[in-house]
Amino acid sequence: MHINLMIAVFIAAISVSIIIKNIDVISYVNILGTVLLLILSVLIGFDVADRGHIFHFGTAVYIDSLSQIQLLIITTVSVMTALYSHKYIKGEYEENIISLTKAKVYFVLFQVFEFSMIFLCMSNNIMGMWIGLEATTLATAFLIGFSNSKLSLEAAWKYIIICSVGLAMGLVGIILFIYSLNSEINTSMLQWTYLLSWDKGFSKKVLMVAFTFIFVGIGTKAGIAPMHTWLSDGHSEAPSPISAMMSGILINLALYVIIRFYIIIRLADGLQNMRYLFIVFGCLSLIISTFSILKQTNYKRLLAFSSVENIGIMSLGFGFGGVLGVYGALLHSIVHAYGKSLLFLVSGNILNAYQTKRIGKIKCLIRTMPVNSVFLIIGILVITGTPPAASFFSELKILQNGFNNGEYLPAAILAFSLLIAFAGFVVTFMKMIFLNDGAEEYVRLEKDKENILPLVVAVALIVLISATFSSLLNPLINSAVEIICG
Amino acid sequence: MKYVIYIIQSLMLLLLTPLFMGIIKNLKASIRGYEACPVLQPYYNIAKLFEKGRVLSKSSSIITLIAPTLCLCACVTAAFMVPVFFNDGNPFVGNLFIIIFLLGIVKFFITLTGLDSASAFGGMGSSRELFISMIAEPVMFLTVAFLYMETKSLNIFAINTAVAGMAGFDVANCIAAMGFAVLLVAENARMPVDNPETHLELTMIHEAMILDTSGRDLALMELSSWIKLMVFVTIFINCFFPMGMTGAVAFVPVILSFIAYILKVLVILAVISLVECSMAKFRLFRVPELLSAAFSLSLVAIVINFF
Amino acid sequence: MIEILISVILISAIAMSGFRRARMLNRGFALQSLTIALLCLAKGYQTGEYHYYILFLLTLITKVVIIPLIISRSMVHSKLERETDMILSGSWSYIVTGIAVALSFIFLGNFSDYLFRVGCILIITGAILMMGRKKAITQMIGLLTMENGVVLFEISMVKMGSIIEFGIVFEMLILAMIMGIMIFNINKTFDTLNTDYLSNLKE
Numbered sequence: 001m002h003i004n005l006m007i008a009v010f011i012a013a014i015s016v017s018i019i020i021k022n023i024d025v026i027s028y029v030n031i032l033g034t035v036l037l038l039i040l041s042v043l044i045g046f047d048v049a050d051r052g053h054i055f056h057f058g059t060a061v062y063i064d065s066l067s068q069i070q071l072l073i074i075t076t077v078s079v080m081t082a083l084y085s086h087k088y089i090k091g092e093y094e095e096n097i098i099s100l101t102k103a104k105v106y107f108v109l110f111q112v113f114e115f116s117m118i119f120l121c122m123s124n125n126i127m128g129m130w131i132g133l134e135a136t137t138l139a140t141a142f143l144i145g146f147s148n149s150k151l152s153l154e155a156a157w158k159y160i161i162i163c164s165v166g167l168a169m170g171l172v173g174i175i176l177f178i179y180s181l182n183s184e185i186n187t188s189m190l191q192w193t194y195l196l197s198w199d200k201g202f203s204k205k206v207l208m209v210a211f212t213f214i215f216v217g218i219g220t221k222a223g224i225a226p227m228h229t230w231l232s233d234g235h236s237e238a239p240s241p242i243s244a245m246m247s248g249i250l251i252n253l254a255l256y257v258i259i260r261f262y263i264i265i266r267l268a269d270g271l272q273n274m275r276y277l278f279i280v281f282g283c284l285s286l287i288i289s290t291f292s293i294l295k296q297t298n299y300k301r302l303l304a305f306s307s308v309e310n311i312g313i314m315s316l317g318f319g320f321g322g323v324l325g326v327y328g329a330l331l332h333s334i335v336h337a338y339g340k341s342l343l344f345l346v347s348g349n350i351l352n353a354y355q356t357k358r359i360g361k362i363k364c365l366i367r368t369m370p371v372n373s374v375f376l377i378i379g380i381l382v383i384t385g386t387p388p389a390a391s392f393f394s395e396l397k398i399l400q401n402g403f404n405n406g407e408y409l410p411a412a413i414l415a416f417s418l419l420i421a422f423a424g425f426v427v428t429f430m431k432m433i434f435l436n437d438g439a440e441e442y443v444r445l446e447k448d449k450e451n452i453l454p455l456v457v458a459v460a461l462i463v464l465i466s467a468t469f470s471s472l473l474n475p476l477i478n479s480a481v482e483i484i485c486g
Numbered sequence: 487m488k489y490v491i492y493i494i495q496s497l498m499l500l501l502l503t504p505l506f507m508g509i510i511k512n513l514k515a516s517i518r519g520y521e522a523c524p525v526l527q528p529y530y531n532i533a534k535l536f537e538k539g540r541v542l543s544k545s546s547s548i549i550t551l552i553a554p555t556l557c558l559c560a561c562v563t564a565a566f567m568v569p570v571f572f573n574d575g576n577p578f579v580g581n582l583f584i585i586i587f588l589l590g591i592v593k594f595f596i597t598l599t600g601l602d603s604a605s606a607f608g609g610m611g612s613s614r615e616l617f618i619s620m621i622a623e624p625v626m627f628l629t630v631a632f633l634y635m636e637t638k639s640l641n642i643f644a645i646n647t648a649v650a651g652m653a654g655f656d657v658a659n660c661i662a663a664m665g666f667a668v669l670l671v672a673e674n675a676r677m678p679v680d681n682p683e684t685h686l687e688l689t690m691i692h693e694a695m696i697l698d699t700s701g702r703d704l705a706l707m708e709l710s711s712w713i714k715l716m717v718f719v720t721i722f723i724n725c726f727f728p729m730g731m732t733g734a735v736a737f738v739p740v741i742l743s744f745i746a747y748i749l750k751v752l753v754i755l756a757v758i759s760l761v762e763c764s765m766a767k768f769r770l771f772r773v774p775e776l777l778s779a780a781f782s783l784s785l786v787a788i789v790i791n792f793f
Numbered sequence: 794m795i796e797i798l799i800s801v802i803l804i805s806a807i808a809m810s811g812f813r814r815a816r817m818l819n820r821g822f823a824l825q826s827l828t829i830a831l832l833c834l835a836k837g838y839q840t841g842e843y844h845y846y847i848l849f850l851l852t853l854i855t856k857v858v859i860i861p862l863i864i865s866r867s868m869v870h871s872k873l874e875r876e877t878d879m880i881l882s883g884s885w886s887y888i889v890t891g892i893a894v895a896l897s898f899i900f901l902g903n904f905s906d907y908l909f910r911v912g913c914i915l916i917i918t919g920a921i922l923m924m925g926r927k928k929a930i931t932q933m934i935g936l937l938t939m940e941n942g943v944v945l946f947e948i949s950m951v952k953m954g955s956i957i958e959f960g961i962v963f964e965m966l967i968l969a970m971i972m973g974i975m976i977f978n979i980n981k982t983f984d985t986l987n988t989d990y991l992s993n994l995k996e
Binding site (some may be wrong): 654656657659660661691747774779780781783786790793 | 796797799800801803804807811822830846883884888890892895898899902907957
């Protein structure tokens, strides 16, 4: 019943965005739609906590606690970005940077993006998951190239080409995966719950090749190095609310799809070594991204590389495989979503005030934009894993699991990379915030007071998660860990 | 008895060649929309050329004297070695390499004639012709290798029987046929490699080499290049599309096989005319690209056949 | 009949790797898609299942008619349609494609189904087309060729429901539309389609 209401909300929001011509009304309907979706997803969460998992539309929709986590992340981050987009698009429209049609296109694509993400995490059909990923690529392509400047067109072109090739490889992997099931193919074989109870054996070689294709292909969408090259351009050139959504949710969802396949192949024996894929690619992501963070001159690109690093951490968590590691990875995905959105929204504010993305040109933020710099400091501390933020505990658990398993080299790489990332962040952002070379008079900018509400929401959510992850959220994450670890 | 039929089939090939050239001219004219010369015109042209005298340059050597005759002899010998519409496993002749090298003799002596004429255009034509054939040779050998790997024999009569015995088409066959079709165009100076109707010397490749010949020599050279084209077409038909070929010595099957052959030749001539009317000649340095495409195709055909 | 169609697909794949003009690439892509549609029809006739006929109609409408139309309309304002300097140019592209096709036949030799091998070959040819050229329109056609290869792969191995295949084809159509619009925008902004100018964002 809740799911039907969700679909109704989407249809209403998209039709309002297409029909009505007043930007304010569209934006308010957008925010209202996202809040309604949040309430519906919390209600669904209570249902899932009661019954363990729910089916809807026959077996087409399947929500268990793993999907529930993703659903919560999607809806909360979209509330934040919808609140932020209101001022953002209105500001651009009133300064005549964009036309009315373009603003309407923004809101329609925003809704379509969110719909495809929710479709993806609720789908029981493995091809439905792929179609959802492809739909997000299509929806965000125009959003990245939104400002039609040279750099953003280049970023959008790279994004389309690399992600389409990646998803085509993912499709090849899924087809090989279905082929490896070794029996007559009927349409119920595309359902994840049916595959979970598959007992007729797999053909191992084909399954290994299939999973590698799936990992590399969908890993392109997740931002795992060395397929991450679109991420640094795409997330830095997109408008800030879209960057927040993509960094926080989309790369997380791609990793979620890989995990769904990983759960199934663990049923086949002899394939335990597939987790080394996660570990190797995770370490590669960590190394490449942390050394790139050290030499960035564009703060949005730095945040994008930090997303790659966090995906590397999560991938290592899933690769280490024990209960602690998977718990840490899931918790990290939640905290990273909120923390990264916070950082991207703050950087959107700074971009709006300074009109430049270069680190060297921004100085003494503590005087010119004090409120935003407070949020910036909070965001940095959350992302780099400082206690008492929950990201500290998640990274600690992943490290613990690594040392427990006896995999010292990846754990050492993880520790080293966390250190370097912390150093990179602190050096860069402290220069931006505190450097006062006395060259000019620093006055508080007017634009500091704009668009603070979403940031407050983000910080509230982070505080909530950090305070309650071991009591309120514990059963949810624990049941998700059970699904993954078997 | 069957040897008589062998001799008759090759004589038919030789006698019908100018008719086929007239058919090509007619088809091109009807595509282009003007009224063409009568179909038998090439016969009248050859007869007219035999009656004319010839002019030889003082700086030419014995090559100009002997080359036309040599070319015609080589072509006629090659025509007697290919199956046209009757194939009963000829035990005497038919090695594919000999046929190819006989046609190579033609190319060699025409090239020497071009150089021998001591005019700039002849030398230019010779160098271009050798440039193209240098790149076309690997394609030719890959096609021969493909036919060998498919049928385990180098005798064209045995290849014909073996390919006719295969049920249905095969992917490798079709791809190698496409490669050989490109080779056919390149070796015989048709479009898009060389324009046979051009009158501008700087665009000629084959015509430039025989520019200085006249009278009887010109007739022999033209005849030999026409026969070379028809021998190539016959090899193409019989190695890749051998439907309707018969080996029986009775009257009706032979006539049916002859009709099938004529129909196939007409289809190929129609395709050649269509290509000639619709494309422009390639620039000289783009011809290697075309031939490397043919090379790729033959390579792929061999690999497909092997696995 | 299926063998002839498969050989036409292979010939078009090798031929397209050397074309320079965007219009010829467009026509080559349309020919390839037409052949794939006819292949679906032939397979449907052979096995008698109706979902091959649906796939035939879908492929015919989207990939033979609509997508080449999108490509040619997005190229309307582009001045230079010919690629003059390519990374893999001229004869080399034919030879590299031929060797890649031969190698993939060698590695996939133990599979007996032709369609599977041709699907892999189309994917590899599409990848070579994307990597070896500098123009954005060629990269788009390379991507579409890869998707053609994935479709062939899918026909040969599994049989998914009609809704899923409809979804995949629809997805491809929207992807082509978006890429067409983006190429139009790139042409308007940069005044060229050469991707050498699209390398301003660096480390």
